[in-house]
Amino acid sequence: MNPAASTSGRLVAYGCLALSMSLVGIYVALSKPLVAAFPVLLLAWLRFGIAALAMPHWLQPTPDEPPMSARTRGLVFLESFLGNFLFSICMLFGVSLTSAVSAGVIMASIPAVVAVASWLFLRERITVRIGLAIACAALGIGLLAFTPTHAPTTTGSAAGAPSMPWLGNLLVFCAVLCEAAYAVIGKSLTGKLGPKRIASLINLWGFVLSMPFGIWFALQFDFTAVRFGTWALLVAYALAASIWTVWLWMTGLRHVPAAQAGVFTVLLPVSAALVGVLVLGENLTSPQLLAFAIALVGVVLATWPGRRT
Numbered sequence: 454m455n456p457a458a459s460t461s462g463r464l465v466a467y468g469c470l471a472l473s474m475s476l477v478g479i480y481v482a483l484s485k486p487l488v489a490a491f492p493v494l495l496l497a498w499l500r501f502g503i504a505a506l507a508m509p510h511w512l513q514p515t516p517d518e519p520p521m522s523a524r525t526r527g528l529v530f531l532e533s534f535l536g537n538f539l540f541s542i543c544m545l546f547g548v549s550l551t552s553a554v555s556a557g558v559i560m561a562s563i564p565a566v567v568a569v570a571s572w573l574f575l576r577e578r579i580t581v582r583i584g585l586a587i588a589c590a591a592l593g594i595g596l597l598a599f600t601p602t603h604a605p606t607t608t609g610s611a612a613g614a615p616s617m618p619w620l621g622n623l624l625v626f627c628a629v630l631c632e633a634a635y636a637v638i639g640k641s642l643t644g645k646l647g648p649k650r651i652a653s654l655i656n657l658w659g660f661v662l663s664m665p666f667g668i669w670f671a672l673q674f675d676f677t678a679v680r681f682g683t684w685a686l687l688v689a690y691a692l693a694a695s696i697w698t699v700w701l702w703m704t705g706l707r708h709v710p711a712a713q714a715g716v717f718t719v720l721l722p723v724s725a726a727l728v729g730v731l732v733l734g735e736n737l738t739s740p741q742l743l744a745f746a747i748a749l750v751g752v753v754l755a756t757w758p759g760r761r762t
Contacts, residue, residue, distance in 0.1 A: 473705065477694075488549070499691070500687070500691040500694055502660055504695030505657055514650060515650070519645070533657075533662070537658070537695075538658075539631045543624045543628035543631060547621045563629050563633065567637070568587050570633045570636070571711035575637060583712055583713055587751070589751030590719035593746075636718075643706050648707070652700045
């Protein structure tokens with residue numbers, strides 16, 4: 454293989470992984486108005502349903518794609534159940550019950566958990582450089598989580614004071630485990646299915662899994678009270694969460710080991726914090742700048758080309 458072409462393809466893969474996790478952080482940060490407008494389980498069902506309407510043509514297999522085996526079908530279901538359905542529910546409910554500081558600290562463990570899972574289930578070797586990158590990711594996001602702007606605010610609502618922080622912390626950590634499963638299972642699927650087909654199949658499973666809850670909440674919900682801007686944000690959220698981020702992640706994961714790809718999850722809480730600064734008007738402090746710098750060092754360590762033999 455041409456070394457230049459190989460390097461170029463790997464850089465494109467890195468770009469896809471980075472953009473995917475950045476978009477996840479952005480839509481998580483901007484989903485607060487949606488959680489305020491819709492029940493969480495109804496919001497999940499609407500998200501999967503809108504995305505399903507946008508990509509039915511992605512369900513068709515490519516001409517060179519072999520028929521799915523029973524194991525592949527099972528992996529597709531697990532990818533959707535753990536990395537799509539449960540991740541969304543655990544994260545949204547968890548953040549509503551605990552403080553943003555606690556959630557940020559727990560999310561700092563995502564790269565490490567992905568690396569351990571890839572070592573256990575995919576037998577991937579964790580190099581010293583990847584280990585240092587994971588440490589930088591955890592240190593950067595941990596420092597970011599302890600900055601004052603990440604403390605929960607009290608704006609007169611009950612959400613300002615978490616009522617069950619221990620349960621919220623547990624749910625956020627469950628979301629971390631779901632994210633690790635998403636990376637590891639996705640690595641297995643990319644060798645069997647194309648990125649577009651994976652995205653469409655796991656979204657369809659998400660729609661089916663959330664349907665009973667969605668219908669129950671929909672029968673009691675006043676849709677006429679939702680403003681046009683909220684509907685527009687819902688459509689953008691559905692397209693980003695179920696189509697763009699999944700396709701980008703699976704595209705990049707085809708060319709990058711799961712442990713190395715897991716370092717890019719550091720961009721999830723980083724991009725969410727940047728949205729808070731640039732869109733929600735929060736202050737950017739010196740500790741935040743240092744956290745971003747440390748996180749960037751981790752990404753550079755993970756993506757720097759190694760010596761060729």
